[in-house]
Amino acid sequence: MFKDLDPILHSQLRLAVMSILISVKEAEFTFLREKTKSTAGNLSVQIQKLKDAGYIDVLKQFKDNYPQTICKVTKEGVTAFEKYVESLQTYLGK
């Protein structure tokens, strides 16, 4: 029996963002943009979707008088990511 893939995670950019955030404690918006090679606008939209799903926390603050957005994965995000990878493995094992 195949498990359904989480539609929030089964999207190129959102999955890329989650994969990065799983590997680090926290990352700045600019770091995510560089690593995923995405545009700021598109990345903002996808980050908002991940935030709405409760998979990531977004902290907006100022650093040296410049606005800074920090993203970190939540417990729900880790669980969802693990489930997603598990589902992928089920599909690939067919």
Place this chain on the structure above:
Amino acid sequence: MNKSEVPMTEKESLELIASMIRRAKEACHDTGVSAIMWGALIAFCSLEKLAELQFGFHLPFDIYLLTIVAVIPQIIIQRRENKLKKAKSWEDDFQQALWLSFGICIFILIFLLNVMLPVWFKSAEEYTAVTGKSFPFQLHEYTASLFLMLYGIPTFITGLTMKFRPMFWGGIICWCASVASMFTPIKADLALLALSAIVAWLIPGIILEKEYRKAKKQLSEQDV
């Protein structure tokens, strides 16, 4: 089509996950600058002290005072690295706490020895004056062992947890040198201190710095 909406196969998803995790890990490389600075400084101070004993000259100040002065560039390096870091790895907090605790322990030990040694020297002088013999226990002969024992702790833990073999072996060498220095004269102790600083920090620092440059170059090539 928007990048986020491009359909992906299961295999592509796994490849994307692996590539992003690799990119994130590569970006969180240690620069090795602090290790190079402390390794070079401790080696230099120990060798200078050894030269003082060997050739019978004295600087107007204790060369090890440079380690206190070096705290300033260390703070600057740390702040600069934190500022440049756009992502924080899980190990960053642990590493910072570990090396900060080590620094505090070293300064407590220096303070302790500065309190203990003058008292011991006075007692040894009184003993010699009364008995005409030299004091049987030479406390200052064991100070290098205490420092080397402490040097080994964060070096070994860093090597083990970061799976970085040069520091793992560096830590073990510090402990071996600590045991050896209990049985060797002061001049050999200083040579062991210099050797340990080079093996435990300077060489691993240079390796880290090279790896950091390599990773940075690879990342910039990937981003083109």
